[in-house]
Amino acid sequence: MRPLHDVACGDWLLRRAGAWARVGGVAGTGFEAYARILHPVAARRVDLSVQDRWGIHPERETASWPWAEVARRNDRVMHPLVQWQAITDQERSLEFADGWQAGQSEEGRLAPDLLAALTGHLAAATATPEDLVAAFWVGHGELNDSSNGYILLTSEEESGEGWEAPPRPPRQRPVSAAVRALVDRGPYFLWPGREMVLLETGATELSDPGWGETSGLGGWEGDPAPVTPQLLWPAGHEWVLASEIDWDSTIVAGSRALVDAVLADDRVEAFEVDADADLTWDGDTVNTARDR
Known part of the structure; x- marks a missing residue:
């Protein structure tokens, strides 16, 4: 992935931004069809038949x-x-x-293996499969080199005979200098309510679930892609893939043929929705609250 400084390349999508908290507000309006992919x-x-002295059951x-x-x-x-x-x-x-x-x-992150699976459908639905724009929210901790590290404190009892030290936590991958400069200083793609940076990529790169390890986006060793795009679109503007940071589903917006292909792919759990669909917590009016 390479930093992209021409944020005006996303103006076409900004003009199509729909209502807040609606599918069109996340992926844009005016597409022929929309698929919702559940993370x-x-x-x-x-x-359950075995437990240690702390009451923990083995996995x-x-x-x-x-x-x-x-x-x-x-x-x-x-x-x-x-x-x-x-x-x-x-x-x-x-x-x-x-x-x-x-x-x-998982909120705001489409698993890399599922993104790789979708890439085949996305690549077939554009004339520019190797000319893609990926937008990432600048608030991700990984992009700011923040960590979830911890210090392990043990009592004498825990460190006594028979105690095994936990595995060493993974090392943090650094954010590249180019990505760091982009996150710190922009220019930013100002999607409504979300400040993002843009990077250039292509279908070949994203079809490898391990692309995050060499992307310069930080994260932890062993996690192939700590952050995945909030928005992804081709230079031809045929479709958009959108993962809103507060939603645990991803939207594919595009042609009827593209959405049909996604819905038919048994590697993903997907439903057809429309641009006005409400995917907030209150949008599920079928599974209403029940007494505990």
Whole structure:
């Protein structure tokens, strides 16, 4: 990825910005069709028959779950405007009787493997697949070299016989000088309510889930892409991919053929929506609150 200083290249999309908190306010209005892709959740199964002296159960299995699995287990309904808080009854995560635990949905970040899967559809739907613009919100901690490091304190009991030290935390990858200068000084792409920087990229780069490791965008070793684009569009303006930082779903806006291809791809959990769709927490009027 290469810093892009010509923020005027996004003026065409700014002119199409729709209402706040609506699909068109995130991905732009006027496209033929829209698909909403739900960000999968991390799940783990623990062995409830075994626990250590602190009451912790050992982990036996991990998986990536679609929202439909959580909805099925929690007797909720899947539909185009479904919200995570609604299908989990306002819980951030859920635990089930068979030992499975579902974590929190990911906001503002489309998993790199799913972005790579979508890249094939996106590349086929533009005349300029190697001339893409990626917009990143400047508030990401990774872009500002902030860390989530910690100091581990142990008691004498914990460091005694039989105690095992936790694995060493991963090292932080630095933000490149070019990206740092762009984040610090701009120029900025001023999407409504979101200040972003622009970088040049292409379908070949994004089709590799590990592109983030050499992108200069910072993050942690072992995490292939700590931040993913809030907006992505081709020079031909045929489509937009949008991941609003406060939403746990990504929008693909484009032609009827592109959206149909995304909806038919079993690697993603997707629904068709329209530009006026409300994807705030209150937008799910099907899974209403129930008594605990």
